[in-house]
Amino acid sequence: MSHISPVLWQFLTNWMKASPLFPPEASTIAPYADALYLFLVVITIIGLVLVGALVVGFSVRYRKERSPEATQIEGSTLLEATWTLIPLGLFLIAFIWGALLYFRIYNPPTNAMQVYVVGKQWMWKAEHPGGQHEINALHIPIGRPVQVTMISQDVFHSFSIPDFRVKREAIPGRYTTVWFEATQPGRYHIFCTQYCGTEHSGMIGWVTAMTPDAYAAWAAGSTSGASLAQNGERLFASLGCNACHSGDPAARGPNLAQVYDSRIRLQDGTTAVVDDAYLRDAILNPSQHVPAGYAPIMPTYQGQINEDGMIDLVEYIKTLHSNYRVQQTLNTTQLSSTQTNGAAPEAHAGVKP
Ligand code: HEC
Ligand SMILES: [Cu+2]
Known part of the structure; x- marks a missing residue:
């Protein structure tokens, strides 16, 4: 234009x-x-x-004094x-x-930094993969795409940062994402733009955009000690997921290593790509997605894990790039390279037999 x-x-x-x-x-x-x-x-x-x-x-041209008789016009193509x-x-x-x-x-760029946001009446809770938690606040580096994966723990909320021109609904039961790249250091308002109850108008927070160095310093100083994946690993053990997902070929449940980002074949002949939403659903509604070759024996964990816990589990399963129990397939150089760059070159495990 x-x-x-x-x-x-x-x-x-x-x-x-x-x-x-x-x-x-x-x-x-x-x-x-x-x-x-x-x-x-x-x-x-x-x-x-x-x-x-x-x-x-x-109105002026065709007023009554000038044209008392209306002329019918048949139309003009x-x-x-x-x-x-x-x-x-x-x-x-x-x-x-x-x-x-x-x-x-x-559509977030593939190199985007991941942050999770849980909306609840009436606050925004942000969680960084490194384990930093914030309430009504979000620290981010400038000059780097940030992907926010969000969900609501109760009713519909909407995560909006007007200065970034982004807004996305935070919906109960479903992950939604939005991404942005801040250009200048500063503080920017976060609003909830979906009427969500009495204190909706107080569901306000601040994004603090910082230079990469300042962000690194903040991240190092605010970690809670355990990353989301580490929390997830603990939860995985305490909920007894290990019992069936031991990674052993004879285990009752499928091996979850490298399953993230892969396309798997389901019992009904269709295939599905394993993303955050798939993992969440597989844990809460296991009978909905039964991978080919497995019996639908996984119990549902509906009502037993809150959204923060779900995020921890999803993060944990995402980081299982290598076979976590069958030690002979564990290649240390591969493991350390995938852990440092965050991406999984070998994540496409392909279609399971
Ligand atoms: C009683 C054994 C059992 C337990 C306990 C169990 N699972 Fe499962 N899980 C299975 C089986 C069997 C499947 C495949 C069939 C199905 O989905 O019902 C499966 C499927 C999955 C899938 C989908 C994997 C894929 O390749 O599609 C995920 C993710 C998963 N489980 C995670 C978990 C988590 C997390 C826990 C603990 C909170 C857990 N499971 C507890 C048996 C179990
Ligand atoms: Cu709200």
């Missing part, structure tokens, strides 16, 4: 940035969201002025086509532009 009238566009963009109606643009996505928004505002104003001018103009096709074109531009932006906002 910007090539149509660069001067006007520049003027409007500057006006928008200076206006108190618009929060600062503090993420990489913000200028893109604002450009689309500005486009919508501009075409809306053009439409308003055009329709308003025609209404007023025609050219006119109708014009006022149909031009708006259609504009709406399609807005649609395609919006869709591209949507995919950009909701």
